[in-house]
Amino acid sequence: MKILVAGGAGFIGSHLIDRLLQEGHTIVCADKLIFGSDNIQHLLNDQKLEETGKFKFHEIELADQKQVDNLFAEYEIDAVYHLAANSDIQKGGKEPDIDFNDTFLTTRTILEGMRKADVKNIFFASTSAVYGEMPDVALTETTGGLQPVSYYGGAKLASEALISSYVSMCGLNAVIFRFPNVIGPRLTHGAVFDFIRKLRQNPHELEILGDGTQCKPYIYVFDLIHAIVKLTKDFGPGEEVYNISVKGGGTTVTHIAEIVVELLGLKQTAFRYTGGDRGWKGDVPRFSYDISKVLSAGWEPRYTSDEAVRKTVEDALEAGM
Numbered sequence: 001m002k003i004l005v006a007g008g009a010g011f012i013g014s015h016l017i018d019r020l021l022q023e024g025h026t027i028v029c030a031d032k033l034i035f036g037s038d039n040i041q042h043l044l045n046d047q048k049l050e051e052t053g054k055f056k057f058h059e060i061e062l063a064d065q066k067q068v069d070n071l072f073a074e075y076e077i078d079a080v081y082h083l084a085a086n087s088d089i090q091k092g093g094k095e096p097d098i099d100f101n102d103t104f105l106t107t108r109t110i111l112e113g114m115r116k117a118d119v120k121n122i123f124f125a126s127t128s129a130v131y132g133e134m135p136d137v138a139l140t141e142t143t144g145g146l147q148p149v150s151y152y153g154g155a156k157l158a159s160e161a162l163i164s165s166y167v168s169m170c171g172l173n174a175v176i177f178r179f180p181n182v183i184g185p186r187l188t189h190g191a192v193f194d195f196i197r198k199l200r201q202n203p204h205e206l207e208i209l210g211d212g213t214q215c216k217p218y219i220y221v222f223d224l225i226h227a228i229v230k231l232t233k234d235f236g237p238g239e240e241v242y243n244i245s246v247k248g249g250g251t252t253v254t255h256i257a258e259i260v261v262e263l264l265g266l267k268q269t270a271f272r273y274t275g276g277d278r279g280w281k282g283d284v285p286r287f288s289y290d291i292s293k294v295l296s297a298g299w300e301p302r303y304t305s306d307e308a309v310r311k312t313v314e315d316a317l318e319a320g321m
């Protein structure tokens with residue numbers, strides 16, 4: 001298949017491209033490089049990919065309809081994997097336009113581009129943030145009454161709704177994954193990343209946002225990629241939504257800090273909590289998923305949440321962070 005990966009230079013998108021190339025697909029990657037091109041540099045430098053035309057990169061603004069239409073006009077795309085979004089939720093909390101542009105408008109332009117070019121298959125990277133705060137419920141794909149508490153969650157839920165309407169109006173096939181927290185090599189944000197960075201600057205004291213009891217499931221990025229590739233082998237007909245997560249519980253922020261401190265070999269680090277039950281306004285301090293649907297589709301995560309955190313810290317240290 002010829003696949004457009006929107007947001008393909010990002011943390012998850014770049015791993016997905018690596019895997020889709022291994023599966024023999026031809027990739028068109030579109031991204032405006034908010035975090036630079038490091039994650040795809042190995043692909044841009046690959047002589048064989050250049051010669052075979054198996055990987056093409058376009059630096060574009062995906063919220064711009066014209067640029068998206070041009071892309072669909074240039075390539076005969078079979079499927080779109082849409083991962084472009086604002087991934088800095090705290091930044092979006094201060095500037096809502098970031099989520100409106102990068103998280104919502106990119107979905108609108110991509111769907112319109114697909115409609116005009118008659119492209120039928122879309123994978124969409126959604127999030128647990130669409131549920132808002134439901135700490136006492138094991139969330140399933142049919143849990144209703146969704147009230148997101150961040151602009152990011154609102155923009156993702158609006159994107160999901162728009163995708164549903166295109167499924168019905170234009171006969172699109174859609175696979176939507178609601179990711180939990182995703183971690184692993186090439187990570188650029190989040191608690192694991194922040195703690196390593198902060199402890200490199202000051203190994204004696206670590207500031208932890210909130211009271212440290214926030215508890216979320218963390219999935220290792222290669223487990224997630226395995227699920228995406230497995231469940232998008234055949235698209236459609238219609239729309240499928242999957243909650244993707246690990247087995248067992250989540251990991252508390254304090255426990256992430258303990259793992260980072262241990263693996264950095266630090267002995268006397270004091271934890272200083274900023275207090276309150278959440279890290280920032282718009283943060284959802286705890287949630288848990290019921291993942292029976294994805295398990296019955298034949299996918300199994302390899303790592304628990306704690307193991308994913310541990311592996312990610314090891315990866316980061318190995319990469320010289």
Ligand SMILES: NC(=O)c1ccc[n+]([C@@H]2O[C@H](COP(=O)([O-])OP(=O)(O)OC[C@H]3O[C@@H](n4cnc5c(N)ncnc54)[C@H](O)[C@@H]3O)[C@@H](O)[C@H]2O)c1
Nearest residue numbers: 007010011012031032033034062083084085087102179182
């Ligand atoms: N990382 C997580 O824990 C997590 C959790 C839930 C959902 N998700 C979703 O998964 C997807 C990938 O996340 P990630 O962690 O790899 O983020 P990322 O920031 O590393 O990657 C997103 C990419 O999209 C690009 N992009 C954003 N807006 C764009 C625009 N308007 N035009 C062109 N390119 C644009 C960025 O340049 C970036 O390379 C996102 O949709 C995110 O919302 C991630």
